[in-house]
Amino acid sequence: MGKYILKRFFLMFPTLLGVAVLTFFLLRIVPGDVVEARYAGGQGQFVDQKLMAMERAKLGLDQPLWKQFVDWMWGLARLDLGLSMWTGAPITQEIKLRFALSLQVAIMASIVATLLAIPLGIVAALKQDTWVDYAVRVFSIAGLATPSFWLGILMILGFLIIFRWLPPMVYTPFWVDPWQNLAQLIWPALAVGYRYSAVATRMTRSAMLEVLREDYIRTARAKGLWTKLILTRHALKNAMLPVVTVIGLEFAFLLGGLVVTEQVFNLNGLGLLFVEAIARRDYTLTQALVLLVSSAFIVVNFLMDVMYAWLDPRIRYR
Amino acid sequence: MTHRSSGTYWILAACLLISLALVTALTSPAVAQDKPRYGGELIFPVPSEPPSYDGHREETFGLIHPFAPFYNTLLRVAPTDPTGTKPHPDLAESWTISKDGLTYTFKLRRGVKFHDGSELTSKDVKATYDKIIFPPAGVGSTRKEQYAVVEVVEAPDPSTVRFRLKWPSAAFLASLSSPWNFIYKADLLAKDIHWFEKNVMGTGPFIFVEHVKGSHVVGKKNPNYWDKGKPYLDGFRALFVKDTAAQVAMIRGGRAHIQFRSFTSAHRDSLVAILKDKITVQESPWDCILLVAMNHDKKPFDDKRVRRALTLAIDRYAGSQALPKIAIVKEVAGVVVPGTPYATPPDELAKLAGYWKDINASRAEAKRLLREAGVPDGFSFTFKNRGIPMPYEPLAVWMIDQWRQIGLNVKQEVIEAAAYFASLRKGEHEVAMDFQCGYIVEPDLDLYKFVSVDKNPANYSRYKDSVLDALYLKQSRAVDLEERKKYIRAFEKRLLDEEAHYMMTLQWHRIVPHSSKVKGWQVTPSHYLNNTLDAVWLTE
Amino acid sequence: MAINTPPIDAVAEALPAPHRGWAAVARDFARRRPLGAAGAVVVALMIAAALTATLIAPYDPLGVDFGAMMAPPSATHWLGTDAFGRDVLSRLLYGSRTALLVGFGAAFFGATAGVILGVGSAYFGGRVDLYLQRLMDIFISFPLIILALAMVAILGNNLPNLITAITIPMIPRCALVIRSSALAIREMPYVDAARAAGFGHARIILRHMLPNVMAPYLIMLSAFLGQAILLEASLSFLGLGVQEPIAAWGLMLRGAAVDFAETAPWMAIFPGLAISLSVFAFNLFGDSLRDALDPKLRTL
Secondary structure, rough: OHHHHHHHHHHHHHHHHHHHHHHHHHHHHHHOOOOHHHHHOOOOOOOOHHHHHHHHHHHHHOOOOHHHHHHHHHHHHOOOOOOOOOOEEEHHHHHHHHHHHHHHHHHHHHHHHHHHHHHHHHHHHHOOHHOOOOOHHHHHHHHHOOHHHHHHHOOOOOOOHHHHHOOOOOOOOOOOOHHHHHHHHHEEEEEEHHHHHHHHHHHHHHHHHHHOOOOOHHHHHHHHHHHHHHHHHHHHHOOOOHHHHHHHHHHHHHHHOOOOHHHHHHOOHHHHHHHHHHHHOOOOHHHHHHHHHHHHHHHHHHHHHHHHHHHOOOOOOO | OHHHHHHHHHHHHHHHHHHHHHHHHHOOOOHHHHOOOOOOEEEEEEEEOOOOOOOOOOOOOOHHHHHHHOOOOEEEEEOOOOOOOOOOEEEEEEEEEOOOOOEEEEEEOOOOOOOOOOEEHHHHHHOOOOOOOOOOOOOOOOHHHHHHHHHEEEEOOOOOEEEEEOOOOOHHHHHHHOOOOOOOOOOOOOOOOHHHHHOOOOOOOOOEEEOOOEEEEEEEOOOOOOOOOOOOOEEEEEEOOOOOHHHHHHHHHOOOOOOOOOOHHHHHHHHHHHHHHHHEEEEEEEEEEEEEEEEEOOOOOOOOHHHHHHHHOOOHHHHHHHHHHHHOOOEOOOOOOOOOOOOHHHHHHOOOOOOOOOHHHHHHHHHHHHOOOOOOOEEEEEEEEOOOOOOOHHHHHHHHHHHHHOOOEEEEEEHHHHHHHHHHOOOOOEEEEEEOOOOOHHHHHHOOOOOOOOOOOOOOOOOHHHHHHHHHHHHHHHHOOHHHHHHHHHHHHHHHHHOOOEEEEEEEEEEEEEEEOOOOOOOOOOOOOOOOOOOOEOOO | HHHOOOOOHHHHHHHOOOOHHHHHHHHHHHHHOOOHHHHHHHHHHHHHHHHOHHHOOOOOOOOHHHHHHOOOOOOOOOOOOOOOOOOOHHHHHHHHHHHHHHHHHHHHHHHHHHHHHHHHHHHHHHHHHHHHHHHHHHOOOOOOHHHHHHHHHHHHOOOOHHHHHHHHHHHHHHHHHHHHHHHHOOOOHHHHHHHHHOHHHHHHHHHHHHOOHHHHHHHHHHHHHHHEEEEEEHHHOOOOOOOOOOOOOHHOOOOHHOOOOOOOOOOHHHHHHHHHHHHHHHHHHHHHHHHHHHOOOOOO
16 A cells, blocks of 8 residues: 555656646747747837847747756755746746635536536436436536537627626635635636536536445345435445545536636636747746646645545556 | 605705706816816726836836836827827927037926935936937847937036937927836846836826736826926836727727727717717828838839829728728828828829829729739739738728629738738748838838838838938938928929839827716827826816 | 556447438437537538538639728628628638638547557557657647647648648647557557468458557547537737638638727627637537447547
8 A cells, every 4th residue: 555655656746747748848849939029019010030039048048958957856856936027037936826826716616517417417326317417417418519618608698688797807815805816716617617517516426326236235226216325325435435536526627727717707827828838939927827836736646546545445557 | 755844855965966966067067177176086997018118118008007107208199189299398408409400409497306215317318318319238229220329428517418419300399208218226226127118107197006917007196296296197007918809899988098009980970979078089191101012122013103003092082981980090191190290191192103183094003004014914923911910901801792793703812910011021922911000100201111122121112212211211301391391392202103113001099988977187199198198187 | 648548448338330321420419419409500501511612602702892991890891891891701611611621631630640650559559659759749849839830830831831830739649549549459458469460460450450550540530520620720920820811710710800899799799709619519519429339438
C-alpha cells in the first residue's frame, strides 16, 4: 500500500515535467510574440524594428531556447513563477483575483453538479426503464448537449426580458460583499454545474444498478423502495467511488477550462485570462496558468488513486 | 393610522410636499444645468486593460481612459472643439514661434504642483520630451519617429521650454498636443527611467488611488489642482469590462455613467428607447478607418484594373446606411475625416472610383475591367483580416459579399491580432485589411501611411509611387490652406482612383450614449482625446 | 488513470450476434432503446438536411440583404434573419454541413488514432506502454479547450486544421479506454495460443485484438461526435473556428447574436437550439449504443 502510494506520487513529476516541456515549446511555435502583440497593435503605423529587438532582449526572448527553458525551470524550482511578459508584474499578482473567482465558481459548480447528480442517478436506477429513468436521462443528456455559453445567453436574456434585471457585471470578492458576489456567480455556477452533472448522474445510476443486482438486495425486492435504499447504503459507499472521481476531476478542469462561459458572463477568471495570455503571447503567464491547471488535475487524480487503493484493496496492479 | 384626523393630516402633508417638489423641479433645472455641481464619483467601463502605465510606451486607449486624469500634457487638443483639431494650452500657458518656424518657445503655468507637492518646472517638461524623442539606450519610445524633426529641447529658465527644429513643420503644435505625452517628474525619471511604467506621479486633476488587476482603477480629486475650482468630481472609478453587451447593460442599469470609446447605433437605440431622457447621446465621425491593402507584388493585384474593380464593387452609400446598425462605422470617406477642414466634399468624392452614386454602372465597369485584365469569373483569392471582432468582422462580411457580386469568390483568413502585422510585413498576403487611427485630424499624420513602401514600411500595398510622394511633400510644405487642399485632393485622386493603390472602407463613427447626469464632456473625433475629466461633473 | 476506465472482461459477450440482418438489429434496438432510436432519427434527419441543403434551403446562405437586417421570424424568413439580413434557416441548414464534417472528421480520426495507440500500448506492454501512458497523461491533463486553442493558433483556422485541432485532444482520451479493454483481451488464452503458434504481431493485432475492441471504439466514436460538434461551436464562438462568411452554428452565435440578444433573440436561440439538439441526438444514440454493446463501460 505505502509503496503503491509512493510510486504513484513520484509518477506525478514526469507528467508535470512533460506538461511544462510541451507548453514551453508549443507556445514558441505559435507565430508572433509579446513584443509584436504590443507594438503592432496600436495605430497601424510602422514600429521601428530596432525598438522591437530591444524589447525582446529585455524580456530575454533573444536567448537560445534551451537557456530560456532552463531559466524558467530554475525559477520554478525556487517556486518563482516570474513576471508577466505583458505587464511586467509578478504572475502571482496577475493571477490572484482571477484565481479566487475561478476557484469559487468551480466549487459552486461542483456542489450544483453533486446535488443534481446523486439524487437523480439513484432515482433513475431505482426506477430503471420507467419514464422516470428516461426523464432523468433526457434531462442529464440535455445538459451535456447544451453549450453552457448558450445556456448563459439564454439565462441573461431571460432575466432581461422577464425580470428586467441583470446580474452584476463586475466581480466583488465574497469577503467584501457576499450578497453581490453570489448574485453574480450563482448563474454561471448553475449553467456549468448542470452541464457537468450529466456524467456524474449517469455514473451514479450505473453504480446503483450494479449494487441492486447483488443477490441479497434482489431478495429484498418484495419490500418497499425505502428498505431497498437502506439496504444498499453500505454497498453504495464503495460504488460511489467513480462518481466522486468524476466530480473531482471535473473540478480540476473547471478551474481553468471555463473559457467560453466566462466570456458570456463577463467573468474575469482564469479561463479568460488564459485566452488573453495566449492572444498576447505572454509566454510566462500562459506557462504558469497551464502548470497551475494541469497540476490541479494531476494532484486530484493522484488523491483519487490513493483513495481507491485505500478503499479497495483489490487494486494491486500498476 | 387609526385616527381620521391623523390620516387627513398625512394627506395634506403629502400634497404640500408634492407641490413643493413640483415647484422646485420646474424652477431649478435652468440653474442646475449651467452651474457645475461639485461631488460624485464618475463610473465608466473601459473595454481594454493597459499593460503598463507609461503613456510614452503604450498604444491602447485602455491606458488613456483610466490614466489620463492623473496627468497633464504640454498642449492639449481643445476640449470643447468638436472637430478635435485645435491645439490648446495645457501646462504651457502661451507660446511663440520664430519667423523661420524653427524655434518654438513655451511659457509654463506657474504654481503647478505634482501630487507629491513638488513644483513643476521646465526641467520636468524637458526630461519628459527627452525621454520621448531621445530615449537612452534600452528604453523604448513608440513615438520617436513622429518627433524626428526636433533638434533639441531646452529649458532656459524654470518656466520656459524651447524646442529647436531641423526643418519647419506645419504639424508640430498638433504633435505636441498628443494625449500620450504625459509630463513626468524629472527626478523620478532620473532615478529610474522605467518608474512610470508601474507607478503614477502627475500634475493632473485626479490622484491615483489603486489599480486592481483585472478589475478597476480608482482616482480621487486633486484638491490642489492648478486650474482653480476644478475638478468637479470627487473621484472616478474605471472598471475593466471587455464585453460590449455587458458595458451596455451597465449603462442601462445605472451601474456606470459613460463608456468613452463607442457603441453601435443599435445599442444607442436600445438605450434611448429604455432610458428616454435619462440618456444623452453624443456622436462624431471618428478619426479611425479600416483600409484594404492590395499587394502590388502579387498577381493579379499588380494590375490597376483589378484594383479599380475591387473598389468599384463596393456600394459605400448602401453600406453607410445599413452597417451603422451593427458596426461602429458610418460616413463615406476619402483620405481625410469627413466634416473636418481638409475633407473632400461629398459631390467631389462621388467622382472617384468606388464612390459613384450609380452602383450598377460601377459594378458593370468593375466586371468590364476584370474581363479586360483577364481575370476569370469566379476568381478566388484570400482576404486576410485581423482577429478583432469590431468592426473588422462585419466589414469583412460586407466586402466579401460586395466582391461576390462582381463574380469574385473571396475566402476570409483571420489572423490573431498579435501575429497580424508581422504576417503583413512578410508581404505574403494578396488582399488584406489595414488600419489607420489618429488622435488628431492632421493630413501630415494621416497621409504618411500611403507614401512609397521604401519610405514607409507600413505601406502594405507595397508600391513605389514617386508622384504620390511628391504630392505628399507639397501638401506638407504648403502654407496656404486652399493650396494645401488642392494637393491633398490630387493625392487622394491618385491614391484611390487613378492608381487605386489602397481602398478606404467606411469612416468609423463614434457614438457615446451616456447618462444625462454627466455634464461638461464633449465628444471629439478621437477616443484618445479629452479624457482628463477636469471639467466633467455630475448633476446628482 | 485506470480508475477512469475499469478493465472490461465482457466485451466479447456484449457484442451483438453477427448473423442477424441489419433491419432486424435496428428494429430490436428501436424496441429496446426508444431514446436511442429517437436520437438516431434526429441524426438521420440532420444528415439528410446537410446532404440536401442546396435543394431545401430557401435562400442563399451567403446572400447579404440590407433590406431585411435582423428581421423577426415570418412567412418569408421562417427563423428570421441575422445582422446582415441573411436567412437564419438557410444558414442553419448549410451550417449542419460544417458541424457534421467537423464532427465526423474529428471523431473518426480521434477514435481511430486512439485505437492504434491504445491497442499498440496494450499489446506491446512494457516500456512502450509505460512511455505511451505518460505521454497520454500529459495530453490529458491539459484542459481540452486550451489544447484546441493552442492548436488553432499554431495551425491557423481553416476547416482541415480545425478538425486536426479538435482531433488531437481526443486521441489520448480514446487511447486510455481502448487500452484497458485491450489489456483484458491480451490476457485471453487464445491470444497466447496465437503467439505460441508463431503468428506475427500484425496478424494477432488485426485478427484478434482489433475486432474485440470494436465495441469500445464505436462507443468512443459516437461520444466524440457530439463533443466535437460542441467543441467546434465553442471555438467558432470564440472566433477561432471556421470563418465568415462560411455558415457554421457557433459562428452564428457570435458577435451580433450576443450583442442584440434582447432585440433580436432569434439570432441566438435557433443556432443554439441546432447545436443542442444535434449534440443531444448524438449523445442519446451513443448512450443507448453503449448500453446495448457494453453495459459495464460506464465512463468516457
